[in-house]
Amino acid sequence: MVVMKMKFPFQKRVKLAQGLWLLSWCATVAGATTFTLGCLLKTELRRRAEVMDNTDIHIVPNTLMIVGLASLGINYFASKICQDALDAGRFPRWKNFLKPYFAVSCFFTVLMLLAVIMSYAMKGSLESSLKAGLRNGIRFYKDTDTPGRCFQKQNIDRLQMEFQCCGNNDFRDWFEVQWISNRYLDFSSKEVKDRIKSNVDGRYLVDGVPFSCCNPRSPRPCIQYRLTNNSAHYNYDYQTEELNIYLRGCREALVNYYMGLMNTIGAGVLSVFLLQASVLVSLRFLQTAMEAVAGKENTEIETEGYLLEKGVKETMMEYLNPVLTFLLLKNQVQEGEETTPGPATT
Incomplete structure (x- = not known):
């Protein structure tokens, strides 16, 4: 079952490509901002490292820096795809690239959402870390x-x-x-x-x-x-x-300070997540609308674009099956190596 099918006349495809090009560069700037926010939070946490007992809390800034850098690459390629989308002759060269591109992009976009959730959910870990760290700091004060x-x-x-x-x-x-x-x-x-x-x-x-x-x-x-x-x-x-x-x-005092900082950053990254999701959804519509034009002489015909060719469950399994098959084969090879008898001895 096709999900969210829409009709795209030629002029609508052009406007979609132009708007998406601008949106992708805005998302690139937002990705750089996300990376900067991750660096800022990392620096603030390291400033108080002597009163923190563990480094679990660093998973939040580390994730923000990773998804920020990934966002730069994702949106750079999105802008290039938008430019080629206006030329029906050049767009087909992206055909084999787009499927893994969307898989990687969706992974890092979901990871960005997880970073937002973690920024609100790390209060318990932060509090326990500060409790032990401050106790040791006071103990070694002299x-x-x-x-x-x-x-x-x-x-x-x-x-x-x-x-x-x-x-x-x-x-x-x-x-x-x-x-x-x-x-x-x-x-x-x-x-x-x-x-x-x-x-x-x-x-x-x-x-x-x-x-x-x-x-x-x-x-x-x-x-x-x-x-x-x-x-x-x-x-x-x-x-x-x-x-x-x-x-x-x-x-x-420190829990209030860091949670206020992370909650503020979380709200900013959430807006970046929504912007990134908008880029991927728009790019998917543009891709499917342009696939109907490939190989045809008349490129100004009306085409149809959609978000998913199949249902959500079927699409997820389509991407997961190769991974599950690879893991299954790997486990079978390891089990075969373990059960292979050694050379006979006399």
Whole structure:
């Protein structure tokens, strides 16, 4: 059953080819934009690599860069096909090329749609990655003399100041780790000895936070230590002093930032997907309309174009059958090699 059959007089075919040529170049620019957006997202993710525990989230920018580059090639050939479509003598040379071209184009167009879906669906993976990465970043904050962690303190401090956040979940995360290096502790002090002895792991824990947690909008000088001790500070109640330090955790701040960025990119790539799909649909109509002209002297006759010559299921199987046959033959060859007996020994 033919899907979406339409009649195309000569003038309509010419207008379709001209409009499609312009549309294909617009899609080429959109493909370059998609590649650029993928690079931008990749760069932003790599900037915070020290507070991310895995690289699964990079599948989104990697996919965007791949489909962006593929879109450049797909639409370049689409523009060339449109130019030759105006010449019935030159168009037949694309006949053997168009079937694999449409298969590859549809694959990358679907991949573009998957990239859009992933950009909205990666919140869970992003959150778990940041949770583990920030936990390790806070834990190694004091290791400024350890190779590979020398800039951990600097990175965490910049992160907290830039995103106006404190800790992983909140500022209390700093209470659970020793974030002051031993080289800056006076071990002859009774207070330091008592704090270390009071801890099972022998760590120096304080109810304080680094300076980067301080909120510059606070009307009073920042209180970094004894945050939960109201009697240690004059006119102080830690439950109401909201401006003293940042109360929002850095995981929440980073998730909101990256999801906002990916959702914005996803919306842009979705519009590129629709543009790319329009190019492929229009090109398919142009191809089928021009096939009826091939080999005829009168090229100005009315022809019919269609989207699919058969139903959707039959068309999909037509493209999948060669692949399935190849995989089946490959498996049979491997099984034959495994069951072939070795040379007899005496």
